[in-house]
Each structure stands twice: as structure tokens, then as C-alpha cells.
Amino acid sequence: MQFAVEPVDIASRSPTVLLNESDAADLGVHPLDRVHLDHAGGTTVGIVELTDQLVPPGVVGTTRRLDTISGPVDVSLAPTPASVRYIRKKLDDIELERHEFERIVDDITDDRLADVELGAYVAGVYTNGLSLQETLSLTEEMTAAGEVISWDPSVVADKHSIGGVPGNRVTPVLVPLVASAGLTMPKTSSRAVTSAAGTADTMEVFCDVSFSRAEVERIVDEAGACIVWGGAVNLSPVDDKIIRAETPLSLDPPGQLIASVLSKKKSAGSTHVVVDIPYGEGAKMESLAEAREFAVDVRRVGEHIGLTVECAITLGSQPIGSGVGPTLEARDVLETLDGAGPADLRLKSIRLADVLFECCGVDADAAALLDSGAARERFRRIVDAQGGDPEVSPGDLEVGRHTRVVHADRAGIVTHIDNRLVNDVARRAGAPRDHGAGIDLHCRVGDTVETGEPLCTVHAEVSAKLEDASSLVDRTEMIRVRGARETLVERV
Secondary structure (H helix, E strand, O other), X not given: OEEEEEEOOOOOOOOEEXXXXXXXXXXXXXXXXXXXXXEOOEEEEEEEEEEOOOOOOOEEEEOHHHOOOOOOEEEEEEOOOHHHHXXXXXXXXXXXXXXXXXXXXXXXXOOOOOHHHHHHHHHHHHHHOOOHHHHHHHHHHHHHOOOOOXXXXXXXXXXXXXXOOOEOOOHHHHHHHHHOOOOEEEEEEOOOOXXXXXXXXXXXXXXXXXXXXXXXXXXXHHHOEEEEEHHHOOOOHXXXXXXXXXXXXXXXXXXXXXXXXXXXXXXXXXXXXXXXXXXXXXXXXXXXXXXHHHHHHHHHHHHHOOXXXXXXXXXXXXXXXXXXXXXXXXXXXXXXXXXXXXHHHHHHHHHHHHHHHHHHOOOOOHHHHHHHOHHHHHHHHHHHHOOOXXXXXXXXXXXXXXXXXXXXXXXXXXXXXXXXXXXXXXXHOOOOOOOOOEEEEOOOOOOEEOOOOEEEEEEEOOHHHHHHHHHHHXXXXXXXXXXXXXXXXXXX
16 A cells, blocks of 8 residues: 655654554554555665554654655555564573574664563563573674774773662772773763663763764773763664663663673773672672672673673672762762772772783782872873863762751661662652762761761752652661661671
8 A cells, every 4th residue: 555654753762653543454454563664765664553643544654763764655564573483482481592682683773673572572581581502692692783892902901880789889980090000991881770870870970971983982092991871882782772671670680681791891892801790688689699600601601702701799788989879979989089988989999900900911009009199190081081171079069959868766786778779769869860869878887876867868959859759768768777785686
């Protein structure tokens, strides 16, 4: 059947076409079916949505992904992509072959899958997991789907944390620290998925983070390193689309996580990588045994794709640093680079840097480089190269002016800080979208506090968001304080 074409101003990540319901009935198509659009420029496949309001009979509505098509077009039913059949196999807990992952990755890359189909893929991987062989195949296919950057040095350093721990803003400290030892470190980072801030969100407080590949190469040439958002560089682009499907239900299955991390490292041209694997209550890895098993798989997959990978298993049962949220974490970063800052953030940055130095075969002392000011100077160069103010200081950073101080309701010892609730409260306060929103922690597990002593301060840029965050604080126990007698009984 032949149709006129009318652009419809609707944003859609998939190549969506709108059909009048009467035309759809004549064609025998249903919502989410595929159709061939034969036009003067060739044949395009679109995913169908039905409407009686937006397009009249005899007209095909094209959304922004298809706005280059002009009419008239012939519309006919198209077959469902083979990848949908493979996704169904994964839902049935049948192990997939390399060529099946190739087709799934290709179809995700080219937006041939509807959101519900991509969601089914994520659900299948989350429910049934990936074998080591499946993870190897998926990692290779995700790497091949994007651009790959090449660097002149034979050793290119990188680092990744699997996340789950609020604060933990080690990367903006570690990258200039490692670069100040003479290593090249082109760090691509993510934005927050379920946390109050990702590295890219925090770095954005200082400077731009969205750059093309050519711009990233220019920044690294100038500063020896960068800290940029990976989503803008087209490295393993399929990963960003999978993350969007994982985010609503906070899913991050281990096999998919390994493929995500290592495909991006390989695409960024990295050769030596340290992977931070926090474990403990509230972290992605609940137990030490689980963290060790994950580390073994990470190293195996890394070796398979030609990376030298060292895993650092770290405690992640409470936040790292004092700030949770982009600006508050940025403050911790600057204070640490200036020789002060939270002790746990400083210590973890030094230890991971030393692990990376050993992995890369470099004889350097991370603590000495940090204390000498070399890391702070290198951070200034990175910020300057990325279009920010290299002289920014902690006092220049403004946090949300609407605040709620949470006080201890008893005297005792802080026995637990709930990672998930800390992230949830900070996000309700507006983080990471509102850079100044988040939580300023005033205590650590093991601290002794008095009745009425401040435990943390919640910051928001909008009063209504502070009220929403406060309501969650009031009905939960984000920071647990136990009296000395209760603590003693619990230990017995």
C-alpha cells in the first residue's frame, strides 16, 4: 500500500512510524510490528505505533529518527529481527552462541529493537545470568560495535569501579595522580544510573565532559589524561542503550557488567586496568566470596580480549568520603588533592594508584605524588584542557541552600550507614540532575555520638525536593545509632 509521509515531532530512540488504526487493520499489522518503508532513497524498517489522532488514513507519520524519508512510500509487513528469537532463548535459560550475541548487539546498536524487547533482553540476562563463554562473546561484540581509540604509548592506564557505594569519588583523584607519574590515562566515565552521582556528573561541576573522539585525543595530548563522559565518544555505544533499559529496575547483572566495563576499556585504547570491586552490606557484591568470584571472571575476560587487569577488592559497606552528590563529591576531590579531605577517600585513592602503578610496571609512590602537589597541578591541567577553571577551589563550589539536618535521637555508636538509603535520599533531594543536591555526612561507622548531635545534612536546590527527601528520612533508618549496652549485647 502506498502512503503519503508526514513528519511528526515526537522524540523516539527507536525508528518509530505512526499508522492510522484503519490503515493498520488493512495491512494486518499491530503495535510494535515492523514494516518496510520503500521510498526513493531505498528501504527503511520502522517500528509501528497506532494512532487515530496524529495521522489521518493514507498517511505515515515519521518520527525524528526517520525524518529524512519523503513520500510517497510503499508500506509492507517486515519480518521480526532474528535477535528477538535469541532474546526469547535467553529468557528460556538457553545459552547463546557468539553469532547470536552478534545479532543482538547489531540490532541494539541500530535501534531495531523496541523498548519492550530490549527490556526482555535485560530481564533474561538478569534472571538467568551469563556463562563465562557468553560473557566473552558479548564483550567482544560490544567492543566491535563502537569506535576504538589507539594511543602511541605501549602502556595506557585505566580504572573502573563497579559502583554501588555512595561517594567513592576516587577517579578524579586517581587520574591526575597516575598521570603525574608519566602514565597516559584517557578515562571515560559514566553518569549515575542508580546512585546520587557518577564520575561524569561530579567532573561536570568543574568542566565540560562531553567531547568527540578528536577532542578527547586533543585533551590527552595536552594534559596526559582526561576524565570525560563515555557516552559522548561512541565507545561501546550499545552499552549506553542497555543501561537505559536496566535503570528503571536498578538491574546490573554481573556478566553484563563485565562486558560493559571491559568493552569500554578496550575501546578507549587502555592496556592496563585496575577494577575496584567493593563488597559488603549495601554494595553490589554482598560477600567477600562473591567479590572474589567476580574478580576471577573479570581477569579471565580481560585476558581474553588482550587487557592486563588487576582487581582490587575493597570494603564497601558504607559511603566513601563525606559528600554524596555531584558538588559535595567535587568538594571532597579538591580537598583531597589539596592534601586534606576525607581520610578514607585519600587512602583508597593512594592504594588503587599504587596497584595501578604495579600493574603498569611503574616505580612511583602515590602518597608522595599526592603530598607534593603534583597530582593537584595535573588536575588543573586536565580541567583547563576540558574548558573549566583550573584555579577552582572548594570555597567556589555552591551546594543546595535548602537543608535538613538529621540528628542522633540517642547517644551511642554509629553501627551502620545504609548505602542504598543514602543514595535514595540524595536522589530525592535532586541529585544528580541538581548538582548542588545531596548529603553531607558528619559521621562514620564506629563513631561515638551524643543525643542531638548532627549525623548528616541533606541539601537541595528546590524546597519541594527537600521535603520529599525528608519524608524518606523520617520513615527509615539511614544512619543507625545503638546505645553502648545494645552494642555490647549485639556483639555477644
